[in-house]
Amino acid sequence: MIELEGIKKVFRMGSQSLEALKGVSLKIERGEFISIMGPSGSGKSTLMNIIGCLDTPTEGEYVLDSDRVAGLSFDQLAAVRNRKIGFVFQNFNLLPYATAWENVELPLLFDGKNARKRKERVTELLKAIGLYDWREHRPSELSGGQQQRIALARALANDPPILLADEPTGNLDSRSGEEIMDILTELWKEGRTIVMVTHNDRISAHSQRIVRLFDGLVLP
Amino acid sequence: MNLTLPRFFWNEFRKRRKKAALITFALFWGTLSILLLLAFGQGMSTQFRVSFSGLGETLIMITGGQASLTFEGLPKGRPIRLYREDIAYLRERIPEALRIVPESYNNWQVSAGGKEVNRSVHGTTAEFALMRTQVPQMGGRFINADDNALGRKIAFIGWNVAKDLFGTEDPVGKEIVINRVPFTVIGVLMKKLQDSMYQGPDADQIYLPFSSFSMIDSQREIDRIHIQPRGPEQSKLVAERVRVLLGRKYRFDAADRYALGVWNTIEDSKEGLAIFKGIEIFLGIIGGLTLLIGAVGVTNLMYAVVKERTKEIGIKLAIGARRRIIIQQFILETMFIFAKGTFWGFIAAFNIVHLIRLIPVNYESFGIEAYLLRPIFSLRIFVAYVIILGVLVFLSGIFPALRASRSNPIESLRYE
Incomplete structure (x- = not known):
């Protein structure tokens, strides 16, 4: 499902260049739950961004569902992010002006779903995460755990087969963190592919497989 | 365009309208100033014609x-x-x-x-x-x-x-x-x-x-x-x-x-009318320059808005917004602001002109007030103004919108 072969990523800042990934090869099967771990600066987030089609590799081949990602346009990548991949960020990244309902509805709007389908789906998701009664609240009116659950609902809006979670519990207390991990585990059991970046061993214990990065390379 | 998107953009715009107040006010003020300028110009010119025709029209x-x-x-x-x-x-x-x-x-x-x-x-x-x-x-x-x-x-x-x-x-x-x-x-x-x-x-x-x-x-x-x-x-x-x-x-x-x-x-009036035509053209040029300055101001403010909303753009791109959605949102917001500022500018100018016209004029004194106190609000000029300003504002909005749509999602998400 996700195949990375010899992925390199070089960031250029003026005359300086920084090689964040130095040739990463990785294969993630459908329905797998993997954790990507490593110290700061090891390239975890860069790898996650490339898998999430938020960034493109400088070198190497990335095949997602038999499609070569390198050949996709900006808008085709946006469509992939909209339908195939759900993102959960450490700092939630909810739109501050939008209500919980509107935040969850946004990917459906971008996908052109009609009002009836949007209403059904947002209602279903908000009820599933237990925040239906909070639907008119803005992110600033919600706790960290509630915000992350809204972010999770948003990530699931278009029912994507892949969920990418970048330190999903990093900004949460342990109880909220556990709740989020329970939801992620549940989603994996339903058949979704989960790729999670963390440097917390307790969190990574939820996954099936751990991929360790160091200095831009996958440790054997 | 998906018809529900403009409604979503409108909702977002309404929540952020206080932030857009400066641009809205700039457009309101610009509209008010230019419409009053042109109303007084046209009023003076018309009053001159009226006062000249008070003796008679095309007369020897x-x-x-x-x-x-x-x-x-x-x-x-x-x-x-x-x-x-x-x-x-x-x-x-x-x-x-x-x-x-x-x-x-x-x-x-x-x-x-x-x-x-x-x-x-x-x-x-x-x-x-x-x-x-x-x-x-x-x-x-x-x-x-x-x-x-x-x-x-x-x-x-x-x-x-x-x-x-x-x-x-x-x-x-x-x-x-x-x-x-x-x-x-x-x-x-x-x-x-x-x-x-x-x-x-x-x-x-x-x-x-x-x-x-x-x-x-x-x-x-x-x-x-x-x-x-x-x-x-x-x-x-x-x-x-x-x-x-x-x-x-x-x-x-x-x-x-x-x-x-x-x-x-007739020959005498030609000279007078030429002077007033000159004044009208001069006022028109001032109005045009004011419009251009206003458009540059709107562009700058929209760039500032795009900068301020970098993170929001990043979030939208990350969850699947296509380039045209980002462009549409900024263009629509610019046009919402344009419509709001222009509407209130029009209302204010219209009322000011009609209030001034209520002031009585002493027809025997031929004083300056007989020319100044009869501004004319022309719908034709207003429509032309709206079209010209609309095009300028659209152009003012398109460049910041294009910049926003070309944002790198990762860099935008990291922006604080």
Whole structure:
């Protein structure tokens, strides 16, 4: 499902260049739950961004569902992010002006779903995460755990087969963190592919497989 | 475009409207300033035309003079006088003239209801009203052809005469005595701006049918001939033909500028109108430059908005917003702001113009207020303004929107 072969990523800042990934090869099967771990600066987030089609590799081949990602346009990548991949960020990244309902509805709007389908789906998701009664609240009116659950609902809006979670519990207390991990585990059991970046061993214990990065390379 | 997206954009815009208040205010202020500028420009220009036409429109006035050149053995210094027969003489020979009417006047004591004033009394015909903007107030009329044919003892009076003799009473149907002969008032002149005159403003004059005037006035000659050419472009030709024809009749040199008094108001008004046209163009240029400055201001502010919303753009891109969605949102927001600012600017300008127009103008003073206090709100100018500003604002919004759409999702997400 996700195949990375010899992925390199070089960031250029003026005359300086920084090689964040130095040739990463990785294969993630459908329905797998993997954790990507490593110290700061090891390239975890860069790898996650490339898998999430938020960034493109400088070198190497990335095949997602038999499609070569390198050949996709900006808008085709946006469509992939909209339908195939759900993102959960450490700092939630909810739109501050939008209500919980509107935040969850946004990917459906971008996908052109009609009002009836949007209403059904947002209602279903908000009820599933237990925040239906909070639907008119803005992110600033919600706790960290509630915000992350809204972010999770948003990530699931278009029912994507892949969920990418970048330190999903990093900004949460342990109880909220556990709740989020329970939801992620549940989603994996339903058949979704989960790729999670963390440097917390307790969190990574939820996954099936751990991929360790160091200095831009996958440790054997 | 998905129809639900604009509604979502509108919702977002409403929540952020306080942040957009500065741009909205800039557009409101710009709209108000430019619409007022143009309204005052157009009002002044129109008032000038109105005040000039207070004397009459496309009018040439001929008066007798004195020969200043010897001609065919005749000495200079001879007085040249005009007579009633000259009207028919000129009408037959100048087909380019639409109307030719006589006018005679004299100063007499005029009394009514125990009040007495000394006023200029004129004898003329019905067509005089069309040439000299003699519009009666409600309930009255000017002299007609029958009045002249039947020698009716009727009078059309200026509003000052009405006020002096009758106070606040309606003079129509009442009697006035002119040079010991009773006349019935049939109409009062409607108030008007008049910046050019000969026997004083029309507000102070009394007009009688020419035939009735001749009964109380002993002189045979007439004081003035009013000629209206068929078109303003024929005014010079008509004036020249009058000199040649009357020169032939009364034996003076047509090139003698003192033999006749010729007041060509059409040529005079051209000069005045050119000045006001110049002012209008100048105001238009100022308005155009203001629009351009406004558009640059909107662009800058929209760039600032894009910068401030970098993270939001990143989030939207991360969850699947296509480039055109980002562009649409910024363009629509710019147009929402444009619509709001322009709408309130229009409302404010419209009301200010109409409030100013409520201030009464003293028609006799010819002061600057008669020109300044009559701004004109033109819907045509407003529509043109909206189209031009709309295009400029759209262009102001498109560049920041394009920049936003080209954002790198990762960099945008990291932006704090």
